[in-house]
Amino acid sequence: MFSLIEATSIQDTTKRVRVNRMIRISRVRVIGADGSQLGILEVDQALRMAEEAGLDLVEVAPLARPPVVRIMDYGKFKFEQAKMARQAKKKQHVIHLKEVKFRPGIEEHDFATKTRHAREFLADGNKVKVTLMFRGRQIAHPELGRVVVNRVAQELADVAKIETEAKFEGKFMTMILAPK
Numbered sequence: 502m503f504s505l506i507e508a509t510s511i512q513d514t515t516k517r518v519r520v521n522r523m524i525r526i527s528r529v530r531v532i533g534a535d536g537s538q539l540g541i542l543e544v545d546q547a548l549r550m551a552e553e554a555g556l557d558l559v560e561v562a563p564l565a566r567p568p569v570v571r572i573m574d575y576g577k578f579k580f581e582q583a584k585m586a587r588q589a590k591k592k593q594h595v596i597h598l599k600e601v602k603f604r605p606g607i608e609e610h611d612f613a614t615k616t617r618h619a620r621e622f623l624a625d626g627n628k629v630k631v632t633l634m635f636r637g638r639q640i641a642h643p644e645l646g647r648v649v650v651n652r653v654a655q656e657l658a659d660v661a662k663i664e665t666e667a668k669f670e671g672k673f674m675t676m677i678l679a680p681k
Contacts, residue, residue, distance in 0.1 A: 519560040520575050521548060524568075532561075532571040541567055598677070600630045603653065605645040612649075616656045623660045623680045631667075633674040646674045654678070 531539040531547045551558040551572045562569035599622040601615050619629045633646045650667040665677040
């Protein structure tokens with residue numbers, strides 16, 4: 502069930518901002534609606550000035566001594582903050598870990614195809630986990646697998662750097678490549 506409290510916490514990015522009567526300290530540094538310094542005033546006097554202008558008194562720097570308050574439209578301020586948060590979220594890029602699986606006796610064409618896919622993943626900015634799977638008696642010859650993994654790293658050396666060296670885990674050998 503979706504409650505109203507959850508809905509407001511998602512939308513409200515400016516939770517700890519004190520506004521108007523919530524400001525309890527006696528003397529504050531006031532900045533006008535146009536950005537001009539109005540000086541250090543009593544909070545009641547600053548509140549009267551904000552009400553006369555039809556705006557709100559918003560605490561912008563609570564840790565300063567004395568705290569800094571600004572005369573502004575609080576609804577517009579909240580809207581701008583939410584808009585900036587949405588734009589920042591839109592511009593961020595999440596790095597995914599893509600996996601490419603190889604076998605010790607891989608044929609040349611399959612090797613080329615899989616390394617091409619890994620190159621595309623790296624070009625997109627993702628990390629690539631190179632997994633080498635051993636089956637049956639292949640596990641008795643890990644050096645064959647190490648040759649394949651080293652060859653992958655060599656083929657992709659121009660676009661990738663080795664983040665985690667090849668290591669043996671059970672019947673898998675894994676290596677992580679990150680884009681340069």
